[in-house]
Amino acid sequence: MSAARLKRKEIHDAIREAALREFASYGLSGTSTQQLAKAAGITKAQLHYYITSKEDLYREVLDGIIGQWRDIFFVGESDDPAEVITGYVRLKLRLALDCPEASRLFLQELGRGAPEMGGKWEGLHASVREATAVIQRWIDEGRMNPVDPLLFMMNIWAVTQHYADYEFQSRRVLGVDPGAEMDFERIAAEAVQLFLARAGLTDEGQTR
Incomplete structure (x- = not known):
């Protein structure tokens, strides 16, 4: 990468x-381009x-957050x-602690x-459907307790994102x-113990 391209990327x-x-x-309405330029350490020009536009920049940042969350759904082999x-719990929690702004922007x-979500929901929904199908298969195979797969996932989000959305309180x-x-x-x-226990995957659980 040339020095000029590297500088542009930076x-x-x-x-x-x-x-x-x-x-x-x-928020979007409360942020000015002058404010953005100053925060980035550059001029408005x-x-x-x-x-x-700041609206396009907002959508770009939002796309990045959604893409990152979608990419970590049940990663690994x-x-x-x-x-x-x-x-998954550790990854989601790490994102919440390392970049709480992402969760707070999404919440806003x-x-x-x-x-601004528009067609972005389908990508998220597709990842959720894939993850819940995996959980349902594990349940059907008797490898974990019979939980509601979708609510199980939503509860993981609620617990892990709490530390971002309510960082001051935490x-x-x-x-x-x-x-x-x-x-x-x-x-x-x-957090891990909470969800493994609910899934019956601890010493006190029914499955493991």
Whole structure:
């Protein structure tokens, strides 16, 4: 990659990172292009060289979030329920702790009626259908407790995204200062145990 292309990529990445932070904090309507440029460390004129509008930038950032979430659905080659559920919970939680702005931006979009989601739902729904089909197969094979596959997935999202959507509350309750890292292993161990137990995949469960 040439130096010029590398520089353009660095600026574009900085714009996307700044846009994620600003949109998550202030929403689409509450974020100005001047604000975005300042957060990215460039001039407003430079910003408009890289984007067509803040609305297009917002959609680009939203697409990135949805794509990332879709890509981690039951990733890996294992077909062991405990391994897959453990891996998924940890991945989802890691995203929530490392980039809480992504979850908060998505929540804001839903809160305003999701006007920018449009055709993006089908991609998410397809991934959900694939994941719930895997869970149902494990149930049918007697490899985990008979849960409601869709609600099981939704509860995983609720628990893991709590630490992003309610980051301030989580930090206050856990006694973690702003900017300090939350104890990933402590949180992950409890969340994993919760869902493995519900699935009957712990020593106290019915299946494992």
